[in-house]
Amino acid sequence: MNLQISRERLRERILKExxxxxxxxxxxxxxxxxxxFVPNDLASIGxxxxxxxxxxxxxxxxxSRRRERLSVEQLAEKARIDLVELLAxxxxxxxxxxxxxxxxxxxxxxxxxxKLMKLSGATITRxxxxxxxxxxxxxxxxxxxxxxxxxxxxxxxxxxxYLSEHEDQKH
Amino acid sequence: xxxxxxxxxxxxxxxxEFEDARLYRGLDAKNLGDFEEKWRPLFEERRRxxxxxxxxxxxxxxxxxxxxxxxxLWGNLLAYEAxxxxxxxxxxxxxxxxxxxxxxVAGQQGAPLIYVELLATAPWNRHxxxxxxxxxxxxxxxxxxxxxxxxxxxxxxxxxxxxxxxSESWYRDVLGMIDLxxxxxxxxxxxxxxxxxxxxxxIK
Numbered sequence: 001m002n003l004q005i006s007r008e009r010l011r012e013r014i015l016k017e018x019x020x021x022x023x024x025x026x027x028x029x030x031x032x033x034x035x036x037f038v039p040n041d042l043a044s045i046g047x048x049x050x051x052x053x054x055x056x057x058x059x060x061x062x063x064s065r066r067r068e069r070l071s072v073e074q075l076a077e078k079a080r081i082d083l084v085e086l087l088a089x090x091x092x093x094x095x096x097x098x099x100x101x102x103x104x105x106x107x108x109x110x111x112x113x114x115k116l117m118k119l120s121g122a123t124i125t126r127x128x129x130x131x132x133x134x135x136x137x138x139x140x141x142x143x144x145x146x147x148x149x150x151x152x153x154x155x156x157x158x159x160x161x162y163l164s165e166h167e168d169q170k171h
Numbered sequence: 172x173x174x175x176x177x178x179x180x181x182x183x184x185x186x187x188e189f190e191d192a193r194l195y196r197g198l199d200a201k202n203l204g205d206f207e208e209k210w211r212p213l214f215e216e217r218r219r220x221x222x223x224x225x226x227x228x229x230x231x232x233x234x235x236x237x238x239x240x241x242x243x244l245w246g247n248l249l250a251y252e253a254x255x256x257x258x259x260x261x262x263x264x265x266x267x268x269x270x271x272x273x274x275x276v277a278g279q280q281g282a283p284l285i286y287v288e289l290l291a292t293a294p295w296n297r298h299x300x301x302x303x304x305x306x307x308x309x310x311x312x313x314x315x316x317x318x319x320x321x322x323x324x325x326x327x328x329x330x331x332x333x334x335x336x337x338s339e340s341w342y343r344d345v346l347g348m349i350d351l352x353x354x355x356x357x358x359x360x361x362x363x364x365x366x367x368x369x370x371x372x373x374i375k
Contacts, residue, residue: 022310
């Protein structure tokens with residue numbers, strides 16, 4: 001793509017135009033908001049570890065589904081999401097779901113949506129505390145019994161409580 | 172992928188001289204690093220210094236961007252494109268556009284246009300954030316990119332956007348876009364559109 005205006009004409013316009021603010025659309029104050037625009041292959045910048053976070057995301061969805069006593073098929077139907085994508089979320093480490101899917105899951109399972117966006121890798125976060133908590137959660141929730149054990153239920157409740165109450169760590 | 176469109180100029184308000192600025196299609200990790208390390212600390216500092224009424228305004232502006240709307244919109248990432256402006260090896264501005272919106276203006280209603288989801292300049296270029304903003308012209312370069320993309324997509328220069336309150340004069344009085352008034356579906360931010368004729372005038 002080329003600009004339709006010449007460099008010289010553009011200079012004249014910039015020189016002559018009044019000095020006004022030009023911001024439009026989304027106010028860009030929050031890096032997490034911005035990162036929704038970013039391709040997933042840029043998610044590895046800085047300290048971000050999408051794979052570790054997505055392990056916790058998959059575990060969280062799996063345990064939440066089992067708490068509701070739903071099969072994968074039933075959750076996909078009730079949350080109105082693609083069955084194959086739900087399987088990928090639960091079983092493929094590093095899989096990054098679409099924002100709509102995360103929104104639907106957060107709404108149906110009553111989980112904090114912005115935190116889910118970060119856990120899933122759909123938005124980028126450099127929150128080290130969240131990453132550490134996510135990895136511990138994923139490590140402890142590795143079993144896959146049909147019904148949640150009391151220990152699993154406590155683990156799930158504790159992590160959801162943590163996500164709901166955790167304040168974003170800026171650096 | 173990020174590709175160089177060309178080298179243009181930004182006016183350094185502090186020296187009165189023009190300086191080279193690179194306009195790119197796309198953004199990369201360098202831009203993200205700039206947002207995180209250079210932009211955000213200044214936004215946060217501004218927020219700390221804000222008066223209560225200013226904070227309310229800022230919060231209102233933030234609130235209009237809700238996650239459910241974003242999640243619904245971002246189903247098709249191919250519909251979106253980013254443009255960045257760099258000078259002095261720093262990101263000076265960013266624009267994100269959506270290529271799936273339609274015109275609301277009588278006479279071209281329903282015709283496809285380039286909708287600007289976000290147009291932002293670096294905090295050090297803004298009057299509202301720093302006392303001596305540095306570069307002028309980021310908005311003009313990015314607007315020209317939106318018009319040029321609209322022509323490339325055969326949308327004939329049509330562009331639409333929701334202006335933040337402090338920028339309405341620029342879109343209405345400087346660019347001459349049509350003011351369609353507050354949009355109740357977008358936190359009452361005013362919606363502006365550029366017609367083909369207005370775009371032709373701006374690229375001459």
